Amino acid sequence: MQKKMSAWQSGLLATSALAATFVASSHLWQQGQPQWGVLLAFAAVWVLISISWSSIDYSDRSGVILARIVDHNVSQLHDRMDQLEQELHRMRKDREKTEQGLTPKRLKKAS
Numbered sequence: 001m002q003k004k005m006s007a008w009q010s011g012l013l014a015t016s017a018l019a020a021t022f023v024a025s026s027h028l029w030q031q032g033q034p035q036w037g038v039l040l041a042f043a044a045v046w047v048l049i050s051i052s053w054s055s056i057d058y059s060d061r062s063g064v065i066l067a068r069i070v071d072h073n074v075s076q077l078h079d080r081m082d083q084l085e086q087e088l089h090r091m092r093k094d095r096e097k098t099e100q101g102l103t104p105k106r107l108k109k110a111s
Helices: 007-030 034-054 056-101 103-111
Strands: none
Touching: 007 034
16 A cells, blocks of 8 residues: 655655755756756746645645634634623613713712
8 A cells, every 4th residue: 555645745855856956957057057047947846836736635735724714713703792792781881870870969069
């Protein structure tokens, strides 16, 4: 049975390949062939991006991570709105109590 490569292993392999390609590109540049050096570097980046973005595992994992982040943020927002509504309700009750407790005679004494 063939064991599937984990995400960190594939990432390490990809970045190592990209680094080796940039070293080769740098050597081409220093040898007086900058057009081939730039072409090699561009092709390496193009292939790396194409492979990583077309990976089903990458798409699924990033989608799940994004969904968790959004769920967490919406949950925090909902909790905060509940807290604010409770605080607003409490402030209204306190205001009503103070307005009811101050009759016209008490209002004159308070001023």
